[in-house]
Amino acid sequence: MQTQRHQSVLTDKVLEYLLTKKDGIYIDATLGDGGYAEKILESLDSNGRVIGIDLDPLALINSKTRLKKFGKRIQIIRGNFAEVERIVREEVDVKYVDGVVFDIGLRNEHVEDPKRGFSFKRKGPLDMRFDIDQKKSAFTVLNKYPADKLSQIFKNYCDLRETNKLIFNILKARSVSPIGDTLKFTEIVMISYPKKLWNDVIPRVFQAIRIEVNNEYENLKSGLYGAVKILKTGGRVVVISYHSGEDRIVKNYFLQESKDCICPPRMPVCRCGHRKTLKVLTKKPLISRADEIEKNPRARSAHLRAAEKVEVLQ
Numbered sequence: 001m002q003t004q005r006h007q008s009v010l011t012d013k014v015l016e017y018l019l020t021k022k023d024g025i026y027i028d029a030t031l032g033d034g035g036y037a038e039k040i041l042e043s044l045d046s047n048g049r050v051i052g053i054d055l056d057p058l059a060l061i062n063s064k065t066r067l068k069k070f071g072k073r074i075q076i077i078r079g080n081f082a083e084v085e086r087i088v089r090e091e092v093d094v095k096y097v098d099g100v101v102f103d104i105g106l107r108n109e110h111v112e113d114p115k116r117g118f119s120f121k122r123k124g125p126l127d128m129r130f131d132i133d134q135k136k137s138a139f140t141v142l143n144k145y146p147a148d149k150l151s152q153i154f155k156n157y158c159d160l161r162e163t164n165k166l167i168f169n170i171l172k173a174r175s176v177s178p179i180g181d182t183l184k185f186t187e188i189v190m191i192s193y194p195k196k197l198w199n200d201v202i203p204r205v206f207q208a209i210r211i212e213v214n215n216e217y218e219n220l221k222s223g224l225y226g227a228v229k230i231l232k233t234g235g236r237v238v239v240i241s242y243h244s245g246e247d248r249i250v251k252n253y254f255l256q257e258s259k260d261c262i263c264p265p266r267m268p269v270c271r272c273g274h275r276k277t278l279k280v281l282t283k284k285p286l287i288s289r290a291d292e293i294e295k296n297p298r299a300r301s302a303h304l305r306a307a308e309k310v311e312v313l314q
């Protein structure tokens with residue numbers, strides 16, 4: 001199936017906040033189709049390099065072709081950004097970098113290719129894996145998880161509280177035969193909520209399953225931690241997220257890392273010994289312009305936050 005090439009969002013802002021040195025080394029932790037990496041490499045001089053990481057081997061096929069023209073200035077690695085520190089230090093043999101960017105949404109192909117199982121509108125297998133070699137898929141979550149775990153997922157990953165009927169219908173359907181495809185699951189969500197809520201609830205429920213399948217929140221936390229460790233003083237971390245749960249993780253992490261002490265407020269003296277590692281560059285998240293949203297509806301929910309590594313005083 002031929003799908004439309006992924007349209008990167010907020011690219012100008014990514015370049016503005018990420019790039020501090022023309023001959024620097026930058027990590028694109030979610031390389032995807034290579035949209036950001038291409039623009040970054042075009043903005044650097046002939047000594048500037050990009051290391052691109054992605055879990056999805058199908059994305060890497062596209063980015064390899066697109067970025068071939070940059071020769072040795074681009075290095076592409078299949079891996080999980082949760083391990084960015086290890087990948088950069090052990091696989092690439094680089095100790096510190098000038099910037100790391102995370103663009104943590106879906107690629108067009110994930111949504112448009114029904115075989116990937118991300119779409120609630122097109123029939124496909126219940127898959128939703130970024131890493132196609134991973135065992136756990138949406139099928140596993142929907143057919144094997146007990147009721148209390150499903151309830152936690154819907155509560156934590158899409159702020160859905162009224163889930164008893166949905167969980168009852170999932171358990172009922174799978175007691176007859178496994179829930180086998182995306183449209184079957186959409187039907188289950190539909191019979192669990194009044195029609196007026198479908199447009200809101202269906203995407204949110206699919207999002208929650210996807211977050212669970214790909215361990216997205218934990219990966220993001222580890223990725224941010226690793227990125228800050230490998231940044232040089234003055235280096236930048238830029239994150240584009242697409243829903244409030246992810247944005248909250250980034251906001252809280254940046255806030256925590258911009259403080260010298262993170263003891264609970266009632267503690268009379270500092271016991272944590274925490275030292276600030278970041279200066280926040282975006283007080284509020286940056287969002288897309290109206291003309292960008294018109295051309296690319298995915299841009300509507302994009303939020304960009306950026307921070308700069310500071311000298312860590314002991």
Ligand SMILES: C[S@@+](CC[C@H](N)C(=O)[O-])C[C@H]1O[C@@H](n2cnc3c(N)ncnc32)[C@H](O)[C@@H]1O
Nearest residue numbers: 008030032033034035036054055056080081105
């Ligand atoms: C929105 S796309 C990136 C698009 C890219 N910025 C561009 O301009 O073409 C997000 C990518 O992140 C990848 N991804 C998601 N979770 C990941 C993880 N934990 N580690 C590495 N890549 C991940 C997905 O496979 C997907 O290709």
